[in-house]
Amino acid sequence: MSTNSAINVDKLNVSFGDSHVVKDLSFAVEPGESYGIVGESGSGKSTVLRVLAGLNRDWSGEVDILGKRQPKIRDKAFYRAVQMVFQDPYGSLHPKKTVDDTLAEPLAIHGIRDAETKISRALQDVGLPASFRFRYPHQLSGGQRQRVAIARALVLEPTILLLDEPTSALDVSIQAEVLNLLQALRHERKLTYILVSHDLAVVGHMCERLLVMQFGRGVEEMTAATLAARAPQTAYAQQLLTASEGFRRAG
Amino acid sequence: MADAPLLTLDDLRVDFHTPTGIVNAVRGLSFTLGRERLGIVGESGSGKSMTGRAILDLIPHPGVVTAKRMEFRGKDLTTMDKASRRKLRGRHISMVMQDPKFSLNPVQTVGDQIAEAYRVHHKASARQAKERSLSMLEAVQIREPGRVYDLYPHEVSGGMGQRVMIAMMLIAEPEILIADEPTSALDVTVQLQVLKILDDLVTSRGMGLIFISHDLHLVKSFCDRVIVMYGGKAMETLPASELDRAQHPYTRGLLGCLPDLDHPREKLATLNRDPAWLA
Numbered sequence: 001m002s003t004n005s006a007i008n009v010d011k012l013n014v015s016f017g018d019s020h021v022v023k024d025l026s027f028a029v030e031p032g033e034s035y036g037i038v039g040e041s042g043s044g045k046s047t048v049l050r051v052l053a054g055l056n057r058d059w060s061g062e063v064d065i066l067g068k069r070q071p072k073i074r075d076k077a078f079y080r081a082v083q084m085v086f087q088d089p090y091g092s093l094h095p096k097k098t099v100d101d102t103l104a105e106p107l108a109i110h111g112i113r114d115a116e117t118k119i120s121r122a123l124q125d126v127g128l129p130a131s132f133r134f135r136y137p138h139q140l141s142g143g144q145r146q147r148v149a150i151a152r153a154l155v156l157e158p159t160i161l162l163l164d165e166p167t168s169a170l171d172v173s174i175q176a177e178v179l180n181l182l183q184a185l186r187h188e189r190k191l192t193y194i195l196v197s198h199d200l201a202v203v204g205h206m207c208e209r210l211l212v213m214q215f216g217r218g219v220e221e222m223t224a225a226t227l228a229a230r231a232p233q234t235a236y237a238q239q240l241l242t243a244s245e246g247f248r249r250a251g
Numbered sequence: 252m253a254d255a256p257l258l259t260l261d262d263l264r265v266d267f268h269t270p271t272g273i274v275n276a277v278r279g280l281s282f283t284l285g286r287e288r289l290g291i292v293g294e295s296g297s298g299k300s301m302t303g304r305a306i307l308d309l310i311p312h313p314g315v316v317t318a319k320r321m322e323f324r325g326k327d328l329t330t331m332d333k334a335s336r337r338k339l340r341g342r343h344i345s346m347v348m349q350d351p352k353f354s355l356n357p358v359q360t361v362g363d364q365i366a367e368a369y370r371v372h373h374k375a376s377a378r379q380a381k382e383r384s385l386s387m388l389e390a391v392q393i394r395e396p397g398r399v400y401d402l403y404p405h406e407v408s409g410g411m412g413q414r415v416m417i418a419m420m421l422i423a424e425p426e427i428l429i430a431d432e433p434t435s436a437l438d439v440t441v442q443l444q445v446l447k448i449l450d451d452l453v454t455s456r457g458m459g460l461i462f463i464s465h466d467l468h469l470v471k472s473f474c475d476r477v478i479v480m481y482g483g484k485a486m487e488t489l490p491a492s493e494l495d496r497a498q499h500p501y502t503r504g505l506l507g508c509l510p511d512l513d514h515p516r517e518k519l520a521t522l523n524r525d526p527a528w529l530a
Contacts, residue, residue: 040438040439040440040441041409041438142295171294171295171465172294172465172467172505172508172509173294173504173505173508173521173522175508176508176509176510176519176520176521176522177521179510179519180518180519180521183517183518198438198439199510200512201509201510201511201512202510204510204512204515205510205511205515205516205519206510224515227512228512228513228515230512239440240439240440243439243440243442243443244439245468245472246468246469246471246472246473247443247446247447247450247469247472247473248472249450
């Protein structure tokens with residue numbers, strides 16, 4: 001946990017008006033690591049991700065990403081290195097833009113040449129046939145859309161991917177495909193992930209370490225092994241784990 | 252009469268006649284429901300919600316429901332007229348929807364909505380209906396029924412909204428409750444509280460429950476019996492406790508896709524769909 005962390009967050013605080021949604025949160029993510037953040041709705045997990053992505057500019061504390069102290073407003077170089085995949089592929093893709101438009105835009109913004117090959121490579125990387133390039137989002141299934149969203153994030157060749165519930169809008173069989181894709185991409189490209197999810201099994205599968213959040217605070221940080229052994233230290237983490245195992249009929 | 256099934260379905264079909272052809276949402280589903288918790292699981296598009304809606308006669312145009320047999324306590328639903336079906340709906344068979352945010356009337360207090368549900372089906376004064384509603388709110392474990400009665404839907408949390416919906420659906424004392432993903436919009440800890448309430452009420456009133464869900468773990472732990480649906484057909488029906496020992500490749504495939512804390516794997520299994528399942 002030193003200066004060479006990919007992401008280092010120190011005493012992060014976020015308020016929306018009177019409600020203090022992230023409170024003194026600190027954590028560090030090593031390069032190449034996959035780090036999970038879990039919690040129930042309103043725990044502040046997505047807000048943390050939005051601060052890291054530069055989408056929320058109202059925060060205090062210190063955020064270092066790839067060795068650089070981050071200002072509230074990020075520069076272009078930041079967005080080449082850090083990209084985000086959102087929860088709902090039905091909402092995150094522009095309905096009137098083709099897959100090609102969606103993938104070409106980040107390249108145009110960053111003045112990257114050779115969009116042609118980059119786009120076809122990005123589609124290939126996420127396992128979509130080249131013929132999908134000129135389709136509109138409504139011509140794609142949920143899983144295919146999420147692949148497009150991942151391709152859009154990857155087309156700039158970032159080193160950090162911020163994943164906000166990337167599979168919770170998908171059926172389990174499609175979820176398995178998308179999670180496998182994310183795992184393979186991470187190993188191939190040595191990516192660093194932060195995965196926000198309410199699903200402990202998904203986080204246990206994808207991440208080496210995870211942070212449990214409640215009411216804007218980090219309750220407990222643990223390894224995936226601790227999670228698998230059902231051995232969290234805090235009562236809340238234990239409660240969350242028990243609840244995720246399904247219904248238990250008393251007596 | 253106690254052992255006679257509440258509901259019998261034989262060869263239920265739901266077809267949508269669209270300009271581009273007929274879409275078969277449910278293709279030949281048969282089952283009987285007793286006083287039990289019957290789970291219907293499947294992925295999106297499997298026809299599980301359409302099955303629930305077909306039983307209630309809530310399939311929108313251009314959908315057409317047909318069945319060789321569809322009986323509620325011996326009454327033939329296939330030949331029953333719309334008005335009689337409507338009388339059955341809510342009073343004898345009712346349904347809890349997925350998301351209270353979209354299913355409650357936003358401009359009426361939750362208490363008035365529950366009272367209205369009661370008065371539609373029972374002769375009662377406004378005052379009696381209010382009393383019933385308050386005791387129903389208590390039954391779904393809302394702490395201050397008097398205060399909550401006067402709240403509007405946007406003033407209650409998701410878990411509370413879902414309990415309000417359950418109160419509204421159970422106040423008419425139906426024999427069958429269809430719950431379509433009743434807890435999918437809720438956090439896990441709240442989900443369990445809501446399920447507990449649903450379970451207690453269904454058991455104590457001897458109702459039949461059809462629990463529609465995409466969550467295999469939840470259905471396994473909550474229901475007595477499970478129908479696994481795919482592409483509008485039942486792939487298999489089995490006791491919930493035996494779901495882990497399912498035989499059908501689709502059920503096995505679905506279970507294999509789920510990440511599991513106890514059996515970590517580098518790569519998750521993916522599902523190979525066999526066209527023969529739909530033959």
